[in-house]
Amino acid sequence: MCFPSATARPTTLYHINAPNFRNKASTFPMIYHAMSIVTNATETLNPGQVPVITLDQPLYAIVKAIQWDQTTDYSEDNYCVFLGPLHSEMLLLKLLGDWLRDSGWIAALIDAEVTTPGRAEAMLKGSHVTRTRYAHQVTVLSLSILRREAYMKYTCDCQKNEEEPLSFIAWCKKGEALPQFKYWQTVYDMEMLLLRFVLSVHVGDFNLYIKTLDEVADWAFILDHYNYARWLPVHVRDMINLQDTPSSLQAVCRWFLYCSQNTKSIFLNWI
Numbered sequence: 462m463c464f465p466s467a468t469a470r471p472t473t474l475y476h477i478n479a480p481n482f483r484n485k486a487s488t489f490p491m492i493y494h495a496m497s498i499v500t501n502a503t504e505t506l507n508p509g510q511v512p513v514i515t516l517d518q519p520l521y522a523i524v525k526a527i528q529w530d531q532t533t534d535y536s537e538d539n540y541c542v543f544l545g546p547l548h549s550e551m552l553l554l555k556l557l558g559d560w561l562r563d564s565g566w567i568a569a570l571i572d573a574e575v576t577t578p579g580r581a582e583a584m585l586k587g588s589h590v591t592r593t594r595y596a597h598q599v600t601v602l603s604l605s606i607l608r609r610e611a612y613m614k615y616t617c618d619c620q621k622n623e624e625e626p627l628s629f630i631a632w633c634k635k636g637e638a639l640p641q642f643k644y645w646q647t648v649y650d651m652e653m654l655l656l657r658f659v660l661s662v663h664v665g666d667f668n669l670y671i672k673t674l675d676e677v678a679d680w681a682f683i684l685d686h687y688n689y690a691r692w693l694p695v696h697v698r699d700m701i702n703l704q705d706t707p708s709s710l711q712a713v714c715r716w717f718l719y720c721s722q723n724t725k726s727i728f729l730n731w732i
Contacts, residue, residue: 492523496535515543518552518688525695537699544696546662546670547590552689553655553677554587557597559684560651561585564644566600575599594659601652604645608633651680671700 484491496514503512516524524542528535561567567581575596576584584593612629619626627635636642654676661669678693 487519487523489523489527492520493527493535496524496527496540500535500540511539511541513541513543515545517545517548518692521545521696522688522692525692537702541703542696542699544692546658549674549677549693550594550655550658550662551587551590552681552686553651553658554584554590554593554597556677556680556684556686557648557651557655558585558587558593561648564648566648570596570599573599594655597652597655601649601656604649604652608649654680667700671697674700 486492486495496512499514500512503510514524521542521544528537528540528542562585567585570576570581570584571578576592580589580592583589584596587593612632615632616626626632633646637646654673657669658673658677660666661673674693675697678690678697681687681693682690
């Protein structure tokens with residue numbers, strides 16, 4: 462803070478914003494300090510509760526390295542680390558963008574007036590989460606309608622030829638022999654994976670959260686997002702192991718329910 466000059470009014474104050482720390486946030490000392498702050502704040506507000514911290518992937522990797530160091534007080538038994546759901550959703554959007562690149566998806570969105578040409582290319586990178594999620598919601602509904610219409614046409618043709626039609630699931634399995642059908646069926650499955658992940662976070666369904674992240678890790682490996690392919694399985698393992706640590710589970714329960722929009726969350730059924 463700088464005090465006013467002699468010519469300024471007595472009530473005028475001038476503020477100078479300066480960094481509080483010299484080290485970058487993505488360094489071991491700063492992350493360790495942040496973990497200490499979270500621990501102290503948690504112990505003050507709720508003594509005995511295991512601290513919970515949420516981070517994006519680069520910082521998550523640093524925290525896990527700290528936890529795996531046997532000389533620290535923040536082991537996996539007494540400190541719960543979450544990989545941020547927002548960044549996990551952004552990863553899913555990027556995975557879908559990689560899969561849909563050069564498929565004509567962008568042109569279809571523009572022709573349908575779902576988005577503008579300037580915003581359409583950014584959706585491949587998932588730059589704007591809400592807009593990109595909406596585009597995938599429209600896409601998955603459109604694919605579902607087109608697939609159902611194709612199946613209805615198939616059943617009508619079978620009736621005309623007096624043949625027994627296949628069930629919808631069997632028809633989809635047979636259609637996967639065609640490359641184009643297989644490609645868009647994969648798009649549909651990936652977009653449903655995205656929506657299931659968003660649902661798991663919004664309603665606090667912890668089992669669904671773990672299951673969807675496990676599937677996302679496979680796609681991260683397939684599409685060469687190696688950082689998440691390396692660390693998502695670690696996060697899934699940590700979440701599964703919470704069943705053996707009741708105190709950590711209670712802490713995660715409070716955190717997840719706090720972020721949830723639904724107060725009567727079925728996440729409680731997992732305890």
